[in-house]
Amino acid sequence: MTDDVFHLDRRDFLKLAGVGLLAVSLPRFALAQSAAGKVKIGVIGGGHIGGTIGGLWVKAGHPVLFSSRHPEELKPLVDGLGPLAKAGTVAEALDFGEVVLVAVPYKAIPDLAKEYGPKFVGKIVIDPANAVARRDGEELLAETKQKGIGNTTEGYLKGSHVVRAFNTMSYTNFASQAHRAGDPMAIPIAGDDKHAVEVASQLVRDAGFEPVAVPLARAQEFAQGGPLYGQQLTAKELRARFGLPQ
Numbered sequence: 001m002t003d004d005v006f007h008l009d010r011r012d013f014l015k016l017a018g019v020g021l022l023a024v025s026l027p028r029f030a031l032a033q034s035a036a037g038k039v040k041i042g043v044i045g046g047g048h049i050g051g052t053i054g055g056l057w058v059k060a061g062h063p064v065l066f067s068s069r070h071p072e073e074l075k076p077l078v079d080g081l082g083p084l085a086k087a088g089t090v091a092e093a094l095d096f097g098e099v100v101l102v103a104v105p106y107k108a109i110p111d112l113a114k115e116y117g118p119k120f121v122g123k124i125v126i127d128p129a130n131a132v133a134r135r136d137g138e139e140l141l142a143e144t145k146q147k148g149i150g151n152t153t154e155g156y157l158k159g160s161h162v163v164r165a166f167n168t169m170s171y172t173n174f175a176s177q178a179h180r181a182g183d184p185m186a187i188p189i190a191g192d193d194k195h196a197v198e199v200a201s202q203l204v205r206d207a208g209f210e211p212v213a214v215p216l217a218r219a220q221e222f223a224q225g226g227p228l229y230g231q232q233l234t235a236k237e238l239r240a241r242f243g244l245p246q
């Protein structure tokens with residue numbers, strides 16, 4: 001359910017194009033005061049989750065730079081999304097966005113930390129990756145369970161402000177339920193940095209959903225295998241499941 005930063009099928013990009021990015025990190029107040037509330041977002045991985053969520057942000061007016069190790073493969077996606085969408089390398093996405101969506105298989109996160117670690121410092125990182133034993137390895141899965149998956153991500157991407165979000169279901173649900181009629185679908189998010197949670201919450205709303213925020217330690221409750229994984233709930237229902245006041 002997360003995306004492969006190393007290889008992406010051209011057909012997937014053509015499909016995702018229909019679902020519808022700061023050059024350097026700025027001080028936090030600058031993000032809140034950007035024109036019309038729009039922020040530059042870097043997306044690492046432009047497959048199913050990266051393409052869908054990034055595409056929803058483009059449609060909401062945010063500039064998004066999609067990236068992979070093969071940025072030429074992103075052309076169908078960005079061409080279909082219009083001038084606010086750009087393609088580039090992973091390093092360019094990290095330079096571009098104060099907000100970074102890390103839409104990769106979970107095993108790629110330690111690799112990203114080794115290769116690009118300093119570029120993550122100060123970034124708001126939205127993490128939709130789930131650790132799966134058959135793909136990511138038993139050792140890494142055990143680490144996420146022992147430390148909590150949100151704390152594990154933040155431990156690898158040192159100096160960043162991690163917010164877990166968009167990891168609870170297939171990209172097809174996000175594509176079909178965004179901006180639905182009636183009560184919006186709730187998206188559980190988890191983070192400890194107040195500013196990062198506020199920014200991520202607004203981006204969840206811009207994508208067409210309603211955020212329900214909890215501390216980062218509670219991210220395990222909606223990680224794959226957790227009791228809130230795969231649940232399509234309204235915000236009221238999700239707050240009740242978290243035991244939060246209405």
